[in-house]
Amino acid sequence: MSPITRSLGRARALVARSGFPYRSAPTPNGVTPAPQRPRLGSDFDTSWARRYPARLTRAALVEGVMRPTMTILADPRVYGLDRLGQLDGPVIFAANHHSHADTPLMLTTIPDPWRHRTVVGAAADYFFGTRIGGTIAALTIGAIPIERTKVGRRSADMTRELIDDGWSLLIFPEGGRSPDGWGQPFRGGAAYLAIRCDVPVVPIHIQGTGRILRKGRILPQPSSTTVTFGDPLIAHDGENARRFAERLETAVAALADEATTDWWQARKRAHAGTSPDLTGPQAGAWRRIWALGKNDRQTQTRRRRWPNL
Amino acid sequence: MSSNADPYKTSNKHLAPRPGFVLDVDRSSPPILFHHGDQFKLEKLPAGRSRVIYPPEPLEGLADPEGAIRHALANPIGDSEPLAALLHPDMKLTIAFDDISLPLPPMRRPDIRQRIIEAVLDLAAEAGVDDVHLIAALAIHRRMTEDELRHAVGDRVYDAFAPSGRLYNHDAEDPDGMVVLGETPHGEDVQFSRRAAESDLVVYVNINIVSMDGGHKSTATGLSGYTSLRHHHNVHTMRNSTSFMDQKNSALHASNWRMGEVIRDAGVKIFQIETTINNNTFGRTGPLSVLQKREWEWNAKDRASFIAMQKGLEVLPSKSRRKIFSSWQAPYEMTSIQAGEVEAVHEITTANVFKQQSVAVEGQTDILTMGLPYICPYNVNSIMNPILVMCLGLGYFFNMYRGKPLVREGGVLIMSHPTPWEFHPVHHPSYIDFFEEVLADTTDPIEIERKYEKKYAEDEWYIHLYRNSYAYHGVHPFYMWYWGSHALQHLGRVIVVGGDPAAVQRMGFQSASTLQDALEMASDVVGPQATITHVKNPPIFMSDVT
Numbered sequence: 001m002s003p004i005t006r007s008l009g010r011a012r013a014l015v016a017r018s019g020f021p022y023r024s025a026p027t028p029n030g031v032t033p034a035p036q037r038p039r040l041g042s043d044f045d046t047s048w049a050r051r052y053p054a055r056l057t058r059a060a061l062v063e064g065v066m067r068p069t070m071t072i073l074a075d076p077r078v079y080g081l082d083r084l085g086q087l088d089g090p091v092i093f094a095a096n097h098h099s100h101a102d103t104p105l106m107l108t109t110i111p112d113p114w115r116h117r118t119v120v121g122a123a124a125d126y127f128f129g130t131r132i133g134g135t136i137a138a139l140t141i142g143a144i145p146i147e148r149t150k151v152g153r154r155s156a157d158m159t160r161e162l163i164d165d166g167w168s169l170l171i172f173p174e175g176g177r178s179p180d181g182w183g184q185p186f187r188g189g190a191a192y193l194a195i196r197c198d199v200p201v202v203p204i205h206i207q208g209t210g211r212i213l214r215k216g217r218i219l220p221q222p223s224s225t226t227v228t229f230g231d232p233l234i235a236h237d238g239e240n241a242r243r244f245a246e247r248l249e250t251a252v253a254a255l256a257d258e259a260t261t262d263w264w265q266a267r268k269r270a271h272a273g274t275s276p277d278l279t280g281p282q283a284g285a286w287r288r289i290w291a292l293g294k295n296d297r298q299t300q301t302r303r304r305r306w307p308n309l
Numbered sequence: 310m311s312s313n314a315d316p317y318k319t320s321n322k323h324l325a326p327r328p329g330f331v332l333d334v335d336r337s338s339p340p341i342l343f344h345h346g347d348q349f350k351l352e353k354l355p356a357g358r359s360r361v362i363y364p365p366e367p368l369e370g371l372a373d374p375e376g377a378i379r380h381a382l383a384n385p386i387g388d389s390e391p392l393a394a395l396l397h398p399d400m401k402l403t404i405a406f407d408d409i410s411l412p413l414p415p416m417r418r419p420d421i422r423q424r425i426i427e428a429v430l431d432l433a434a435e436a437g438v439d440d441v442h443l444i445a446a447l448a449i450h451r452r453m454t455e456d457e458l459r460h461a462v463g464d465r466v467y468d469a470f471a472p473s474g475r476l477y478n479h480d481a482e483d484p485d486g487m488v489v490l491g492e493t494p495h496g497e498d499v500q501f502s503r504r505a506a507e508s509d510l511v512v513y514v515n516i517n518i519v520s521m522d523g524g525h526k527s528t529a530t531g532l533s534g535y536t537s538l539r540h541h542h543n544v545h546t547m548r549n550s551t552s553f554m555d556q557k558n559s560a561l562h563a564s565n566w567r568m569g570e571v572i573r574d575a576g577v578k579i580f581q582i583e584t585t586i587n588n589n590t591f592g593r594t595g596p597l598s599v600l601q602k603r604e605w606e607w608n609a610k611d612r613a614s615f616i617a618m619q620k621g622l623e624v625l626p627s628k629s630r631r632k633i634f635s636s637w638q639a640p641y642e643m644t645s646i647q648a649g650e651v652e653a654v655h656e657i658t659t660a661n662v663f664k665q666q667s668v669a670v671e672g673q674t675d676i677l678t679m680g681l682p683y684i685c686p687y688n689v690n691s692i693m694n695p696i697l698v699m700c701l702g703l704g705y706f707f708n709m710y711r712g713k714p715l716v717r718e719g720g721v722l723i724m725s726h727p728t729p730w731e732f733h734p735v736h737h738p739s740y741i742d743f744f745e746e747v748l749a750d751t752t753d754p755i756e757i758e759r760k761y762e763k764k765y766a767e768d769e770w771y772i773h774l775y776r777n778s779y780a781y782h783g784v785h786p787f788y789m790w791y792w793g794s795h796a797l798q799h800l801g802r803v804i805v806v807g808g809d810p811a812a813v814q815r816m817g818f819q820s821a822s823t824l825q826d827a828l829e830m831a832s833d834v835v836g837p838q839a840t841i842t843h844v845k846n847p848p849i850f851m852s853d854v855t
Contacts, residue, residue, distance in 0.1 A: 079464065079465070080465075082418055082419040082423075085419060086373065086374070258465070262465075262469035263465035263466065263468065263469045264430060264434065264441075264469035264470060265469065267434035268434040268437070271437075272437065
């Protein structure tokens with residue numbers, strides 16, 4: 001046993017021997033324990049992560065680690081930034097979600113002045129289930145906990161306060177990563193928050209991150225990606241969150257069409273209401289994966305048919 | 310951003326812009342900034358007999374350009390239905406747009422043309438229009454490169470249309486692609502793009518930087534060829550346009566209007582979209598902002614940046630200087646947009662141009678001085694050759710007046726420019742021969758027109774280069790020379806300060822090393838105590854001379 005271990009053991013024994021006030025007093029019998037203030041999930045406190053020391057650390061991580069990593073892994077081609085030209089002030093960025101690579105890709109792609117003043121809506125149950133996990137998420141990507149099963153009052157209030165304070169929000173309205181490469185129906189959270197906070201939503205389509213780190217994989221694989229920013233959307237007078245979410249999903253579907261064909265074809269189909277659905281065909285698993293190949297530019301590359309003699 | 314907001318609301322981000330004004334130079338006046346090609350000079354003008362005309366400050370841009378565009382397309386001016394009502398699925402739609410010569414310098418992305426074309430195409434997509442062509446209406450200018458087209462229309466539109474051959478440069482020498490629609494009462498042939506003529510609707514997307522642009526000229530000139538152009542791009546028309554920037558006194562304007570009527574009567578339906586921009590050429594802030602500030606308002610930072618810029622440019626080779634300036638993109642903002650019937654639209658556009666550019670000036674002067682900048686409409690991403698120097702000074706800047714010319718008849722024009730004997734061999738091949746062959750023989754525009762124009766206009770090699778390379782048409786240098794013919798007729802002498810003496814002499818002008826020398830030389834023509842007026846252009850402005 002090393003001297004250090006011996007010293008630690010002695011200290012622990014000393015604390016164990018000492019009583020209150022060095023240790024907390026136990027709850028007396030017959031007394032109902034005071035309710036514990038929840039500290040995890042949507043109650044995780046992330047305000048410290050928006051103070052300058054944490055922001056500087058995060059900016060250094062984004063520019064010094066995430067950007068080169070994304071350049072190597074994702075080789076992103078970014079389209080449609082000019083559509084943000086007229087925006088002024090905080091916005092909600094809403095993107096489809098394939099992979100854990102989506103967040104660093106977006107954090108390095110969203111242009112100034114929003115890039116270093118954006119928080120990321122992260123699943124409260126997944127990212128903020130533990131103290132360590134929540135702390136890392138809040139520090140590295142500026143995550144804030146969002147309930148993905150419902151829009152909780154706390155999440156909504158916090159988001160509104162942040163937006164009023166000039167922060168923008170990056171959110172993935174599908175509520176989780178794609179299980180099979182196709183999109184999932186958009187939930188109403190992003191639309192609800194946009195209506196409540198009276199800010200525009202920028203629809204974004206991300207293509208290719210599923211090949212880098214799809215759900216269920218641990219090691220990333222380099223692949224090219226495309227990020228397409230769409231025209232900012234504003235809720236119409238009297239439009240409810242459900243309708244607005246549908247419009248948002250349609251806009252992202254049109255951007256997906258634009259990324260795989262061209263802008264003109266995509267606009268014609270968008271107006272005709274025939275943009276390919278983000279969620280793919282309603283068919284068996286293998287047919288969905290089969291159909292995915294048609295949209296996947298990476299798989300369109302010609303493969304060697306003969307051995308290299 | 311509510312749907313009820315005023316679409317033409319301005320951004321009001323800056324202090325109220327001040328109008329242009331005339332400064333009477335006295336002993337306390339600072340030296341005045343002169344552009345000198347891709348360099349700058351500070352010149353002290355004689356006190357007591359000099360004045361400087363300063364341009365108005367940039368007007369505020371529209372706060373919501375996209376909303377203004379949508380509003381203009383849905384609420385046309387004059388006898389026109391909203392654009393959406395003119396679109397139907399089985400129609401032929403042609404969208405024509407201004408070429409690289411507008412605006413100057415090229416504007417920052419997104420270009421106004423991109424914003425408008427995307428809005429038009431969005432409506433066309435909604436209506437299910439399949440047959441759409443986009444044409445850069447460049448008449449006999451050089452073809453635009455892929456980069457230039459991408460800059461103008463945006464990547465989305467370029468990628469959607471260019472690969473399938475539905476976005477292209479106008480070809481005025483394509484025998485199958487051009488058609489003569491008729492003749493004006495003055496006997497002028499009206500030649501037009503066949504695709505545009507056979508379309509159910511032509512949408513024209515314009516950027517108005519000077520009052521000469523737009524109106525029927527957009528299509529009657531932009532989509533035509535030599536057969537039409539020779540009727541108004543000639544010495545007679547130019548000498549009878551006093552000035553060609555003043556529509557009421559412009560024979561050029563009148564001829565284009567006559568041709569526009571022939572086009573309309575031939576059944577070509579045109580939906581005209583015109584825009585105006587402010588004169589925020591060098592930015593309200595940033596490295597070049599000092600160039601649009603008044604000298605006595607330069608702060609320590611402005612002065613430091615000017616000195617650094619001036620000294621830095623002095624030591625750089627001309628190629629590097631050109632590269633630096635070619636990379637400058639102006640932060641222009643759209644100040645108005647109007648769409649619908651050509652003439653009704655253009656009337657409002659012209660009023661909006663003057664709202665930005667007009668400066669009231671009292672009386673003419675004996676000597677007019679100007680510092681010519683590095684760019685004119687025909688050397689974007691190219692070289693400012695001596696013929697273009699002449700065209701910019703005697704053509705454009707001299708004609709930026711209404712009423713009377715700034716300089717009296719028989720007066721002297723002094724322009725400051727290095728005027729190098731240098732030509733871009735790809736863009737300006739016929740200019741080289743024009744300079745070597747034609748100007749060596751005569752500088753008289755009438756004589757040039759009579760003796761040489763046809764030969765250059767019909768030269769097979771120049772036509773080949775225009776159609777297949779990136780060359781201006783063979784006849785283009787002639788038009789540049791004619792552009793200055795009104796000034797040549799009006800002036801008693803033209804002096805170029807700091808120019809290549811051989812190049813200046815070839816054009817029939819006099820060369821001076823310094824402004825003081827030039828003023829001394831001018832006194833031979835206008836006397837020793839002649840009045841002097843300096844136009845501090847750019848940013849561009851129009852003098853209303855009374």
